[in-house]
Amino acid sequence: MSLLLINASVITCDENGTVIKDGAVGIKDGIIDYAGPVQGVLAENYERVINIKGKAIMPGFVNAHNHAAMTMFRNYADDLKLMDWLFNKIFPLEDKLTEEDAYWASSLAMLEMIKGGTTAFCDMYMFMDKTAEAVAQCGMRAALGRGLQGESVEGPDHRVSEALALYKNFHNSCNGRIRVNLAAHSVYTCSFPYLEKVARLAREIKADIHIHLSETTDEVKNCIEKYGVSPVKLADKAGLLSERTIAAHCVVVDEEDMELLKEKKVNVVHNPGSNMKLASGIAPIKAMADLGINIALGTDGASSNNNLDMLEEMRAATYLQKVITKDPTALPVDQVLRMATVNGARALGFDNVGEIKKGVAADLIVINTDKPWYYPKYNEKSAIVYSGNFSDVEFVIIDGNIVMEKGQILTMDEERILYEVQKRAY
Numbered sequence: 001m002s003l004l005l006i007n008a009s010v011i012t013c014d015e016n017g018t019v020i021k022d023g024a025v026g027i028k029d030g031i032i033d034y035a036g037p038v039q040g041v042l043a044e045n046y047e048r049v050i051n052i053k054g055k056a057i058m059p060g061f062v063n064a065h066n067h068a069a070m071t072m073f074r075n076y077a078d079d080l081k082l083m084d085w086l087f088n089k090i091f092p093l094e095d096k097l098t099e100e101d102a103y104w105a106s107s108l109a110m111l112e113m114i115k116g117g118t119t120a121f122c123d124m125y126m127f128m129d130k131t132a133e134a135v136a137q138c139g140m141r142a143a144l145g146r147g148l149q150g151e152s153v154e155g156p157d158h159r160v161s162e163a164l165a166l167y168k169n170f171h172n173s174c175n176g177r178i179r180v181n182l183a184a185h186s187v188y189t190c191s192f193p194y195l196e197k198v199a200r201l202a203r204e205i206k207a208d209i210h211i212h213l214s215e216t217t218d219e220v221k222n223c224i225e226k227y228g229v230s231p232v233k234l235a236d237k238a239g240l241l242s243e244r245t246i247a248a249h250c251v252v253v254d255e256e257d258m259e260l261l262k263e264k265k266v267n268v269v270h271n272p273g274s275n276m277k278l279a280s281g282i283a284p285i286k287a288m289a290d291l292g293i294n295i296a297l298g299t300d301g302a303s304s305n306n307n308l309d310m311l312e313e314m315r316a317a318t319y320l321q322k323v324i325t326k327d328p329t330a331l332p333v334d335q336v337l338r339m340a341t342v343n344g345a346r347a348l349g350f351d352n353v354g355e356i357k358k359g360v361a362a363d364l365i366v367i368n369t370d371k372p373w374y375y376p377k378y379n380e381k382s383a384i385v386y387s388g389n390f391s392d393v394e395f396v397i398i399d400g401n402i403v404m405e406k407g408q409i410l411t412m413d414e415e416r417i418l419y420e421v422q423k424r425a426y
């Protein structure tokens with residue numbers, strides 16, 4: 001299918017922060033084949049032309065750290081410490097979760113993400129084959145990993161078996177829309193030999209690694225007490241760190257940790273909403289970005305956030321860096337927009353995604369900027385980051401396919417998903 005979007009401000013999220021006024025974006029076979037002034041393109045070369053005058057086009061958001069099925073626990077246990085929340089509230093509920101529950105809760109997350117302009121996400125959880133099914137159906141792009149944790153490396157391990165089956169069945173499936181990684185939960189839920197095992201398996205099958213790393217002061221303190229080194233150093237010792245590693249959080253990191261993350265070219269995912277809600281602290285994102293580390297942005301699961309709104313994450317990210325550095329120039333608009341788009345795509349291993357330019361995969365969104373909070377239109381990028389609204393997203397296109405048109409999701413049954421999730425809520 002070919003499609004041409006015309007008369008919009010095109011926010012490219014390229015390295016120069018280019019915006020094309022009165023622009024057009026042409027799509028053929030899932031790839032952007034034109035991005036430029038509307039006068040430079042012939043409408044008759046496309047099967048469908050959509051006039052989106054007065055609105056903005058930008059790359060879709062990449063939510064680089066999520067637990068989609070945890071929407072099932074949204075607003076169930078709030079205002080608690082991470083370990084109390086996780087071990088006393090969430091883990092007991094997760095024991096009761098069925099694969100059908102996971103399917104519908106994942107679908108709910110995808111419904112929410114698409115509505116808010118997210119076109120790709122990275123997920124770590126159980127029943128991941130059900131999440132993968134929902135991704136295949138809804139048309140999103142995703143990097144999925146069955147969460148792995150354990151002490152012993154001897155004997156059968158159902159989690160590892162599921163992770164490897166997921167890799168075999170879904171990696172690079174759906175025209176490359178789905179990637180599968182190995183997701184070691186954390187250094188506090190995996191023994192050191194277990195972490196080494198995951199690293200070895202990932203090398204064997206050439207899979208990416210996704211891990212929670214240095215999220216809280218307690219995690220770091222306990223790790224140093226137990227192993228004598230920080231979680232970042234421990235993960236490196238286990239062989240987990242490389243340019244194909246997605247490390248969520250990295251809140252409590254010192255200079256040596258940051259140097260190591262840089263040296264190993266690890267992708268760091270910042271989750272400001274979750275870090276604030278769980279009082280984990282403020283990750284030194286500006287310092288890490290200044291070192292040249294690729295920084296992406298994520299929401300974390302909906303039960304520690306409690307939504308999957310990437311606009312809110314962008315705003316929280318830039319505000320927090322301004323606060324922690326006492327410097328209002330920290331993490332400016334162009335930088336945070338790239339964190340939420342192309343940096344995330346790179347972190348997830350989708351190399352040709354995340355910007356609007358010729359030859360790049362057509363994952364893009366249309367934001368209706370014809371709303372009071374975008375006026376006057378001095379700078380649409382600023383308006384989106386600082387005053388934009390989740391519900392202003394009107395069109396979502398992924399891999400060249402229209403997934404949402406004028407607010408209507410075309411690939412999922414919204415009413416059914418809401419019904420099924422409510423029915424299954426505990």
Ligand SMILES: [Zn+2]
Pocket residue numbers: 065066067212248300301
């Ligand atoms: Zn997480």
